[in-house]
Amino acid sequence: MIPLQHFLLIGAVLFSLGLFAVITRKNAIQILMGIELMINASILNMVAFGKYDKIDNTGQIFGLFIIILAAASVAVALVIIMNLYKRTQTIDPNQTKSLRG
Amino acid sequence: MQDLPNIQQTTTDIINSLAYLGSEWIIIVGFLVIILTDLFVEKSKMFVAGLAMLTLLTSGAFLVHDLINFQNSELLFNGMFVFSKSAIQFKLLIVAVSLFSLVFFYQDHRLTKHPKGINDLISIFLASILGMFLLVSSANLLMLFLSIEMISLASYLMVSYNAYQKKEAEAGMKYVLFGAVASAIMLYGISLIYGFTGTINLYGDALIIGLSQIGIGASALAIILVLAGISFKLSAVPFHFWTPDAYQVAPTSVVSFLSAAPKIAVFGFLYYLLPYFQIGDTINQFILFAAATSMILGNIAAVFQDDAKRMMAYSAIGHTGFVLMLFVMPQALILNAVLFYLAIYSIANIGVFMSLSYIENNYAVVNISGFKGLGKNIPAMGVCLVILMVSLTGIPPTAGFIAKFLVFSSLISFNSASIYITFLLVIAVLTTVVSLFYYLKIPLNFFLKKSVGDLPIARNSSVLVALAILLTFLTVLFGVFPSLLNALIG
Numbered sequence: 001m002i003p004l005q006h007f008l009l010i011g012a013v014l015f016s017l018g019l020f021a022v023i024t025r026k027n028a029i030q031i032l033m034g035i036e037l038m039i040n041a042s043i044l045n046m047v048a049f050g051k052y053d054k055i056d057n058t059g060q061i062f063g064l065f066i067i068i069l070a071a072a073s074v075a076v077a078l079v080i081i082m083n084l085y086k087r088t089q090t091i092d093p094n095q096t097k098s099l100r101g
Numbered sequence: 102m103q104d105l106p107n108i109q110q111t112t113t114d115i116i117n118s119l120a121y122l123g124s125e126w127i128i129i130v131g132f133l134v135i136i137l138t139d140l141f142v143e144k145s146k147m148f149v150a151g152l153a154m155l156t157l158l159t160s161g162a163f164l165v166h167d168l169i170n171f172q173n174s175e176l177l178f179n180g181m182f183v184f185s186k187s188a189i190q191f192k193l194l195i196v197a198v199s200l201f202s203l204v205f206f207y208q209d210h211r212l213t214k215h216p217k218g219i220n221d222l223i224s225i226f227l228a229s230i231l232g233m234f235l236l237v238s239s240a241n242l243l244m245l246f247l248s249i250e251m252i253s254l255a256s257y258l259m260v261s262y263n264a265y266q267k268k269e270a271e272a273g274m275k276y277v278l279f280g281a282v283a284s285a286i287m288l289y290g291i292s293l294i295y296g297f298t299g300t301i302n303l304y305g306d307a308l309i310i311g312l313s314q315i316g317i318g319a320s321a322l323a324i325i326l327v328l329a330g331i332s333f334k335l336s337a338v339p340f341h342f343w344t345p346d347a348y349q350v351a352p353t354s355v356v357s358f359l360s361a362a363p364k365i366a367v368f369g370f371l372y373y374l375l376p377y378f379q380i381g382d383t384i385n386q387f388i389l390f391a392a393a394t395s396m397i398l399g400n401i402a403a404v405f406q407d408d409a410k411r412m413m414a415y416s417a418i419g420h421t422g423f424v425l426m427l428f429v430m431p432q433a434l435i436l437n438a439v440l441f442y443l444a445i446y447s448i449a450n451i452g453v454f455m456s457l458s459y460i461e462n463n464y465a466v467v468n469i470s471g472f473k474g475l476g477k478n479i480p481a482m483g484v485c486l487v488i489l490m491v492s493l494t495g496i497p498p499t500a501g502f503i504a505k506f507l508v509f510s511s512l513i514s515f516n517s518a519s520i521y522i523t524f525l526l527v528i529a530v531l532t533t534v535v536s537l538f539y540y541l542k543i544p545l546n547f548f549l550k551k552s553v554g555d556l557p558i559a560r561n562s563s564v565l566v567a568l569a570i571l572l573t574f575l576t577v578l579f580g581v582f583p584s585l586l587n588a589l590i591g
Contacts, residue, residue: 008296015289022282031278038285045292049299058301062243066288069250073284076254077277080261084270 007048014041028081032074039070111179118177121184123163124192125234131156132227139220149220153203153227161196164189176240180302183240183373187436191237191369194440195362198447199230201568202358205455208565209354210462215263222262226358229255233366237373242291242301242327245370249287249334252363253280259359260351272346279343280333287330293323303377312378321383328387334367337425338394341418345406348414353461356410357454360417361447368424368439375432385429389521392429393528395422400532403539407468409457412539413450416493419532420446426525427508430515437587438507444586445492445504445579452489452572456482459565469546476547481566483547485573490540492576495533500579500586505533 014037021034043063050059135152138145167189174185203226206212212219232251239245257280261273295301297319298311312320333340348356378384399419406412424442427435459482460466460475476483492501512526579586 011292018285019282022278028274028278032281035278035281035285038282039288042285042288042292045289045296049292049296053299058243059295062246062292062295062301065243065247069247073250073254073281076257077281080257080264080270080273080277083261083264084274087265087267087270 004048004051007044011041011045011048014038014044028084032077032081036070036074039066042066114177114179118182121167121175121177123167124160124196125231127156127160127163128227128231128234131160132224132231135220135224135227139218139224145220146218149223150203150207153223154200156227157196157200157203157230161193161200164193164196168193176304180304181241181244182235182238183304184238185373187372188237188369190436190440191365191372192234194365194444194447195230195233195237197444198361198365198451199226199358201451201572202226202354202362204564204568205354205357205451205458208455208462209352209458211263211352212354222259222355225255225258225262229259230362233362236366237369239370240303240373242294242303245303246284246288246291249330250284252334252366253284256280256359256363259355260347262355263352264350266350269350272350276343276347279340283330283333283340286326287333290323290326290328290330293319294327297323303374308377317383324378324383325387328384331367331371332391334363335421335425336364336418337391337421338398338418339391341395341398344418345402345411345414348417349408349411353410353454353458356413357451357458360413360450360454364421364424365443365447368443371428372432372436372439375428388425388428389525392422392425393525395419395425396528396532397422400535400539404535406539407470409467409469409472409543410454412469413453413457416536416539417450419536420493422532423505423508423529426512426529429522429525430511434511434515438504438511441507441583441586442504445500445576448572448575448579449489449492449501452485452569452576453493455565455569455572456486456489459569462565469542472543472546473550474547476544482569483544485569486547487544488573488576489569490543492580494537494540498577498580500576500583503580503583 018034018037018039018041021037022031025031025034043066046059046063046066048059050057050063053059131152135149138149138152142148167184168186171184171189172186174183174188176182177184203223206219206222206226212222215222229252232248232255235244236248236252239248257273257277260276261270264270264273291301294308294312297315298308300307300311302308312324329340332338333343336344348360351359375384395418399415399417399422403412403415403419406415424439424446427439427442457467459479460472463479464471464475466472466475488499492499495501495505509526509529512522515522
């Protein structure tokens, strides 16, 4: 049986790697992959904690909801990125500099 | 097979709860009917507009009915949903703002000239209102996550709805990436809170006991991660980067909706959340920090903007900080001031965006320096803009003064010898003075500077003029008789 600490450690590592990818990558799709890693870290946490919550199974159910919503938001994000690519032929957030923010 | 002990009771509770959701059902039905109409009926633009208006009005009527008939708060759907008086008040405010926005959508040339029509936008708009209703009423971290995502997805789509130019597509992408990161961070915080406390219900003692047992470091980390996701929707300072870009390029009517309605919803949720997270000083310190930095950065950065919508974005950040300031106090003391400030801010804000949209429709000017001498051509709009700007600054006799006065007076009467709150008050006063510089820049260009060339006489969008005059009238009316608005929201 794998102890809880291992799950939490992997979750924390996944979250940090995802955040690192978001900050350093130069491609919108790669940033989305980083976001996906961060979301997966919290799913892992949820399910690992859910082992101690046998009556309500909140962790597992929350995990299912997260998976579905992550898919929905990735679909929306991809549409918007596709639209940008059609206008500018690039999806590098650092090269699209017509706005100052 | 293991038997399910609670299934009978759970089902009864769900069936009993269904009857409470009148206003939400109406919006769901309206949303579905509008999608189907758009698919199967040709030339349905006016029909959809009437339908959306009817949906909002009916839903508002249900809310008023609930407000009169129910006094105590109840938990519905096995503790997923809270039904309370304050939640209904916040929802009514959201419906009022949405009604103005709905009319505004049909006056915005950038939306009405969209080749695919405006009907899709209206259905997304109704879905986001449903998300806001659920957010105000959520009593559970799962509901919080679902409803925040519902609002976010809808607002990504609304911002990028007619992103046909490079700038617009770029702002849409930045918004969606920031938003996804913020919700991923919030999700990690929720998973930590679930692990520490074994529950995701916000009411009851389990959350408070669990968070105080785990130790200050861990609980502070979890709470800050959750608040990060919330403050993204509020555009409070550490997560404000998307605001100026999105406001600058999105259609003006969409901006006026997004700058008011989601904020009301998030503040409504924060109001419900407050007593359960006020353990230790974590939330108070976070709010102190976010409020102070939002006020400073928003108001100072706004001085240097030339694009009118960008300036309003920074001003929105400043106002968020101002409302956030109230949330360092206990829950019982703040409801009135929060509702009043949000109502007045939304009225003035929507009025300003309507005037800006009118100018953009007629003269295609978006920069403040391009407003020179416009006051002679459109005197009615000019006077409205001056009064609304004065109200946003907070000078009597407008309602903005009363709103700011309420916030200050409740903070001063609470001031329990805390040096931090005094510090916060000083920042609020100073930034209000700074805000005078940029708010009055528009009237200055409007009336006191000579125009560069000849300007044509404005022709269209008389609805916008009427609405802006109505909103200005409300601002002055509530400024002279603040008890009227108090009676309305109380």
